[in-house]
Amino acid sequence: MKILVVEDDRETAAYLAKGLNESGYTVDCASDGRDGLFFASSGDYNAIILDRMLPSMDGLTVLGALRAAQIRTPALILSALGSVDDRVKGLRAGGDDYLVKPFAFSELLARLEALLRRGTGSATETKLRVADLELDLLTRTVKRRGQPIEVLPREFRLLEYLMRNAGHVVTRTMLLEHVWDYHFDPQTNVIDVHVSRLRQKIDKSFDHPLLHTVRGAGYCLRAPS
Amino acid sequence: MAVEKLHLAPARGWSGSPLLVHARRLVRTHAIRLAALYFLVFAISVLGVLLFVYWTSANFVVQQTEATLDAEIAGLAEQYAQRGLSGLIQIVAARSAGGRGDAMVYLVTDPNGRPLAGNISGWPAEVVVRSGWLSFGLERTRNGHSEIRPAWGRLFAIPGGYRLLVARDISDAAAFRGQVRATLLWAGLVALGVGLAGGTLMSRNMLRRVEQVNRTSERVMAGNLSDRVPLNGTSDEFDQLAANLNRMLDQIERLMTAMREVTDDVAHDLKTPLSRLRTRLERALHDPSADPYQRETIRAAIDEADRLLTTFNALLSIAELESGARREGAEPLDLAEVARSAAELYEPVTEEKGFVLAVKTEPGVEIRGERHLLSQALANLLDNALKYAGGGTIEIAVFRRDGQAVLEVADHGPGIPEADRQTVFDRFVRLEPSRTTPGNGLGLSLVRAIVRRHDGSVTLADNRPGLRVRLQFAALAS
Numbered sequence: 222m223k224i225l226v227v228e229d230d231r232e233t234a235a236y237l238a239k240g241l242n243e244s245g246y247t248v249d250c251a252s253d254g255r256d257g258l259f260f261a262s263s264g265d266y267n268a269i270i271l272d273r274m275l276p277s278m279d280g281l282t283v284l285g286a287l288r289a290a291q292i293r294t295p296a297l298i299l300s301a302l303g304s305v306d307d308r309v310k311g312l313r314a315g316g317d318d319y320l321v322k323p324f325a326f327s328e329l330l331a332r333l334e335a336l337l338r339r340g341t342g343s344a345t346e347t348k349l350r351v352a353d354l355e356l357d358l359l360t361r362t363v364k365r366r367g368q369p370i371e372v373l374p375r376e377f378r379l380l381e382y383l384m385r386n387a388g389h390v391v392t393r394t395m396l397l398e399h400v401w402d403y404h405f406d407p408q409t410n411v412i413d414v415h416v417s418r419l420r421q422k423i424d425k426s427f428d429h430p431l432l433h434t435v436r437g438a439g440y441c442l443r444a445p446s
Numbered sequence: 447m448a449v450e451k452l453h454l455a456p457a458r459g460w461s462g463s464p465l466l467v468h469a470r471r472l473v474r475t476h477a478i479r480l481a482a483l484y485f486l487v488f489a490i491s492v493l494g495v496l497l498f499v500y501w502t503s504a505n506f507v508v509q510q511t512e513a514t515l516d517a518e519i520a521g522l523a524e525q526y527a528q529r530g531l532s533g534l535i536q537i538v539a540a541r542s543a544g545g546r547g548d549a550m551v552y553l554v555t556d557p558n559g560r561p562l563a564g565n566i567s568g569w570p571a572e573v574v575v576r577s578g579w580l581s582f583g584l585e586r587t588r589n590g591h592s593e594i595r596p597a598w599g600r601l602f603a604i605p606g607g608y609r610l611l612v613a614r615d616i617s618d619a620a621a622f623r624g625q626v627r628a629t630l631l632w633a634g635l636v637a638l639g640v641g642l643a644g645g646t647l648m649s650r651n652m653l654r655r656v657e658q659v660n661r662t663s664e665r666v667m668a669g670n671l672s673d674r675v676p677l678n679g680t681s682d683e684f685d686q687l688a689a690n691l692n693r694m695l696d697q698i699e700r701l702m703t704a705m706r707e708v709t710d711d712v713a714h715d716l717k718t719p720l721s722r723l724r725t726r727l728e729r730a731l732h733d734p735s736a737d738p739y740q741r742e743t744i745r746a747a748i749d750e751a752d753r754l755l756t757t758f759n760a761l762l763s764i765a766e767l768e769s770g771a772r773r774e775g776a777e778p779l780d781l782a783e784v785a786r787s788a789a790e791l792y793e794p795v796t797e798e799k800g801f802v803l804a805v806k807t808e809p810g811v812e813i814r815g816e817r818h819l820l821s822q823a824l825a826n827l828l829d830n831a832l833k834y835a836g837g838g839t840i841e842i843a844v845f846r847r848d849g850q851a852v853l854e855v856a857d858h859g860p861g862i863p864e865a866d867r868q869t870v871f872d873r874f875v876r877l878e879p880s881r882t883t884p885g886n887g888l889g890l891s892l893v894r895a896i897v898r899r900h901d902g903s904v905t906l907a908d909n910r911p912g913l914r915v916r917l918q919f920a921a922l923a924s
Contacts, residue, residue, distance in 0.1 A: 230718050230721070230722075232722050232725070233718070233721060233722065233725065236725045236729065301717040301718065301721075302762070303759040303762065303763070304759070304762065304763035304766050304767070305763070305816075305818040305819055305822055306763075306766065306767075306775065306816075306818075306819070307766075308818075309775060309816075309818055310775075321759065322717055322718070322721045323717065323720055323721035323722075323723075323724040323725065323751075323755065324721075325724075325728060325748075326725070326728055375790055401787070401790075401791050403791065403818075403821060403822075403825070404818050405818075405822045405825070406756075407791075407792075407825045407826075407828075407829055408826075408829040408833070408889070409792070409795055409828070409829050409832050409833075410795065411791050411792055411794070411795045413795075414794040414795040414798050415791075415794055418794055437745065
């Protein structure tokens with residue numbers, strides 16, 4: 222997996238490269254927009270991590286030029302600008318995800334992995350499975366070990382997102398953005414309560430819990446090892 | 447404020463025709479009042495001039511008549527003094543026959559009123575026989591039909607009961623006076639008409655220029671900072687006013703741009719080092735040689751850095767919202783939908799914390815806005831209610847009132863004392879009892895910035911007990 226990091230701050234770039242290397246990715250770095258566009262134009266990256274404010278050519282312009290050239294490499298925008306407006310604008314400009322600086326590396330990794338998976342999952346599948354948990358997208362039903370589990374519509378959406386990212390860490394912010402389309406963090410821990418209710422339903426009467434809390438990062442739905 | 451009133455008044459529903467609305471606005475404007483005042487002064491002076499002209503010309507004719515009569519009388523008196531009554535009769539007879547035009551009228555009568563000499567056959571009917579100036583109607587026959595013509599003259603009593611009448615037919619003078627009157631009347635009417643038309647034109651021109659200034663200010667206030675008042679190149683006062691306003695707007699725009707740049711720079715230059723700080727802390731956290739105590743300390747430091755960043759981000763968001771220029775994301779949206787989706791997100795946590803969340807919505811309450819921002823405002827209000835109310839029902843309501851779209855969040859907590867209801871919107875203001883709870887004092891500032899960006903208003907009221915926060919926006923027609 223090859224990742225392009227376009228970031229003008231050398232320390233951030235080095236940290237990203239090191240962290241991503243350790244997580245098993247090959248990383249190229251570009252330090253301004255023009256170089257970034259040049260590298261990215263080759264099209265042989267699996268994902269691009271793109272800083273929004275760059276010398277010579279800003280991130281959104283680079284992205285616009287790439288998308289105009291039909292290069293659809295998933296792009297994660299990094300930005301110091303964190304208002305709802307900025308996020309929405311970044312996503313509209315062709316970004317696939319938006320992360321506000323500074324970020325926890327775990328958050329970046331979780332999002333990057335979600336982006337990389339997005340391309341692989343087939344869009345036509347109608348059933349998602351994790352261990353003995355099964356979610357049917359057509360009948361909108363959930364079963365575990367063959368027993369039907371009643372879930373509310375919002376819990377269904379939450380579970381669907383967790384299952385699509387099974388085995389990977391999903392952060393609270395990712396859930397807010399993808400399940401609720403909220404691009405800001407409320408001060409109240411709204412997500413935790415949603416997750417704990419879902420956990421009640423899918424894990425409580427079973428031996429092996431599937432939905433885990435990852436300290437300092439978020440949640441992970443995974444099959445028992 | 448005046449601009450706002452002007453802008454709002456027609457919307458508040460004069461049911462009359464646009465023409466009527468226009469006429470009413472015309473009457474209310476300063477320009478038309480000024481024009482009316484000028485017209486009044488103009489009309490009075492025109493009337494004064496015309497009256498003066500009329501009076502002097504009419505008077506001139508009267509004076510001429512009197513001078514002629516005086517000269518005649520002086521001549522006759524001289525004759526009488528030299529030659530007595532018979533001389534007088536002679537000269538009167540001579541003058542009557544003289545054919546000096548028919549303007550002069552002479553008559554000498556004996557004590558019985560019989561005419562002795564003169565060019566009229568008898569004493570005119572209505573003339574009272576007494577000495578002095580008199581005016582009367584004179585019966586004259588001309589071209590076969592008789593007519594009464596005005597005359598003006600003097601009657602003298604001559605010793606022995608004789609009388610002398612010297613008069614002048616003043617029908618020409620009367621005709622002249624009539625002519626003057628008619629001429630002046632027409633001249634006056636024309637002058638007043640021209641004055642009225644000129645005043646209206648002038649006021650409309652003035653009104654148009656003022657309107658241009660008003661429109662431009664409205665557009666600028668609506669966020670279109672680069673709009674300017676058009677100049678018409680005459681360098682008159684209005685042009686100067688427009689030029690000054692434009693210079694002011696240039697300066698405001700420059701300041702706004704500079705502020706945005708500073709904001710962006712601060713965001714970039716301050717957040718990058720903060721970013722590094724957090725990155726280093728994170729790296730230290732993953733260092734295998736760190737012992738659990740060190741890890742705990744590092745985690746606490748990261749949390750602190752995150753809190754600092756949250757505050758910082760909120761400040762930047764407020765600054766950006768208040769700088770106001772961008773609003774490309776606005777679209778028609780249903781407030782009820784915004785309320786329901788927020789309620790859906792918050793319902794489990796409100797229940798967990800021992801609250802009841804109630805949503806009351808009217809259908810079709812639509813405004814033009816940015817959903818993400820409005821959701822954020824609503825989420826902030828719900829966060830506040832959860833933080834301060836302690837329990838009970840939290841109500842979210844969406845309804846229409848007086849043509850406005852209203853989004854309300856009400857709780858049954860301690861509320862906010864009336865004296866503090868304005869200051870809580872200021873940045874970093876936290877009321878005494880809440881100082882100990884976590885929070886940065888920016889929630890309501892952000893709510894207000896979002897509401898203002900939508901040209902709406904936010905008010906706090908007593909929910910008896912509790913707090914009722916009302917957001918009001920211009921509703922789209924249903």
